[in-house]
Amino acid sequence: MDAPTAAAKRLKEAGLRPTRFRERTLEALWATDAALSHKDLVSRLPDLDRVTIFRCIKQLRKSSLLHKVRGTDGVSRFVANRTSGSSCPGNHPHFFCLSCGALTCLEGLRLPHLELPTGFEVRGKQFLVEGICPGCAQGRATAAGPDEKETSS
Amino acid sequence: MDAPTAAAKRLKEAGLRPTRFRERTLEALWATDAALSHKDLVSRLPDLDRVTIFRCIKQLRKSSLLHKVRGTDGVSRFVANRTSGSSCPGNHPHFFCLSCGALTCLEGLRLPHLELPTGFEVRGKQFLVEGICPGCAQGRATAAGPDEKETSS
DNA sequence: GATGGTAATGCAACTGAGTTGCATTACCGC
DNA sequence: GCGGTAATGCAACTCAGTTGCATTACCATC
Ligand SMILES: [Zn+2]
Ligand SMILES: [Zn+2]
Ligand SMILES: [Zn+2]
Ligand SMILES: [Zn+2]
Numbered sequence: 001m002d003a004p005t006a007a008a009k010r011l012k013e014a015g016l017r018p019t020r021f022r023e024r025t026l027e028a029l030w031a032t033d034a035a036l037s038h039k040d041l042v043s044r045l046p047d048l049d050r051v052t053i054f055r056c057i058k059q060l061r062k063s064s065l066l067h068k069v070r071g072t073d074g075v076s077r078f079v080a081n082r083t084s085g086s087s088c089p090g091n092h093p094h095f096f097c098l099s100c101g102a103l104t105c106l107e108g109l110r111l112p113h114l115e116l117p118t119g120f121e122v123r124g125k126q127f128l129v130e131g132i133c134p135g136c137a138q139g140r141a142t143a144a145g146p147d148e149k150e151t152s153s
Numbered sequence: 154m155d156a157p158t159a160a161a162k163r164l165k166e167a168g169l170r171p172t173r174f175r176e177r178t179l180e181a182l183w184a185t186d187a188a189l190s191h192k193d194l195v196s197r198l199p200d201l202d203r204v205t206i207f208r209c210i211k212q213l214r215k216s217s218l219l220h221k222v223r224g225t226d227g228v229s230r231f232v233a234n235r236t237s238g239s240s241c242p243g244n245h246p247h248f249f250c251l252s253c254g255a256l257t258c259l260e261g262l263r264l265p266h267l268e269l270p271t272g273f274e275v276r277g278k279q280f281l282v283e284g285i286c287p288g289c290a291q292g293r294a295t296a297a298g299p300d301e302k303e304t305s306s
Numbered sequence: 307g308a309t310g311g312t313a314a315t316g317c318a319a320c321t322g323a324g325t326t327g328c329a330t331t332a333c334c335g336c
Numbered sequence: 337g338c339g340g341t342a343a344t345g346c347a348a349c350t351c352a353g354t355t356g357c358a359t360t361a362c363c364a365t366c
Contacts, residue, residue: 017313017314017362017363019313019314019315019361019362020361021314021315022314037352038352038353039351039352048315048316049315049316049317050353051315051316051317051318051353051354051355052314052315052316054352054353054354055314055315055354056314059314070223070225070227072223072277072279074223074227074229074323074324074352075351075352076227076352076353093267095269095273098276106269106270108270109267109268109269112265112266112267113265114246114262114265114280114282115262116248116259116262116282117259117261117287118287119286119287119290119291120248120282120284120285120286120287120290121284121285121290122282122283122284123251123283123284123285124225124282124283124284125280125281125282125283126225126279126280126281126282126283127267127278127279127280128278128279128281129267129269129273129275129277129278129279130275130276130277130278130279131273131274131275131276131277132273132274132276133272133273134270134271134272134273137272137273137274138272170333170334170342170343172332172333172342172343172344173332174343174344175343190323191323191324192322192323201344201345202344202345202346203324204324204325204326204344204345204346204347205343205344205345207323207324207325208325208343208344209343212343227323227352227353228322228323229323229324
């Protein structure tokens with residue numbers, strides 16, 4: 001008997017069939033802190049069909065196993081929800097690095113409150129900060145040389 | 154001689170050639186409070202080529218005559234900057250109505266401050282609130298009555 | 307362990323936003 | 337009016353995301 005993986009367990013809990021591909025998609029997301037785009041996932045799971053990955057994402061999202069964030073480039077990226085209970089789409093802000101393109105959750109931070117004029121009925125909020133991430137900022141400071149990115153996404 | 158329109162004046166100030174099409178694009182944006190998508194502009198300016206509108210938008214944006222906001226649907230929308238001096242891209246939050254799709258600037262409001270962990274170098278911020286706009290909320294409350302929304306999308 | 311129904315997968319073709327190249331046309335200074 | 341530059345139109349393209357349909361894997365049930 002194959003030991004049931006943590007991913008399989010999580011999928012079952014969520015009421016999804018724990019297929020090999022869903023497990024691997026989930027594991028790929030668990031393996032990184034950054035949000036992954038569909039393209040990122042395709043390159044990490046080369047033997048999966050791109051449409052399958054799209055559908056897989058959609059299912060995982062429906063079951064709240066991940067949340068979606070759009071960078072300022074308009075591309076959606078996805079992050080696994082670690083805590084099984086809450087972690088709804090928008091309870092923390094996100095950071096988009098203009099240098100390396102990484103999009104990360106700022107999970108330690110709360111979304112700031114915003115007082116809207118009367119008449120608006122709020123359903124959700126998104127706060128996206130863009131700039132240079134610690135990694136890239138350090139690279140610049142240290143490097144002097146501007147040999148930025150070679151890892152073309 | 155044709156009286157120089159306000160739009161033409163504004164374009165000249167910004168250092169752009171005040172062509173007929175740019176004037177009309179700017180006027181279309183001035184004529185509404187809501188942010189307009191490229192598609193919206195195409196339907197308001199049926200005799201303009203869609204590519205021309207894209208390029209027009211790009212120029213107006215480069216000259217800070219308008220700013221871009223993305224709805225949670227991922228589609229870019231554009232709003233004219235009334236005040237000629239400042240009005241950079243992101244100094245106010247935006248509201249996206251899930252019912253009618255309208256995206257509006259909350260110009261009266263400041264972006265809330267957010268204290269980031271050390272190491273992050275902030276270049277810009279975006280705050281997008283989604284929900285039901287006053288117009289749609291009222292329509293529902295009053296509802297019972299027949300003449301809901303007919304303006305689809 | 308075989309069997310069947312449902313859900314998941316692969317493939318191809320499609321949509322819609324946005325871009326690029328190139329030939330044509332309008333604008334502005336002279 | 338004339339010429340050069342910038343703006344326009346058109347066609348073709350990229351890239352994210354979706355849809356339809358035939359095939360395959362999963363799970364339960366016998
Ligand atoms: Zn970075
Ligand atoms: Zn997040
Ligand atoms: Zn509305
Ligand atoms: Zn705005």
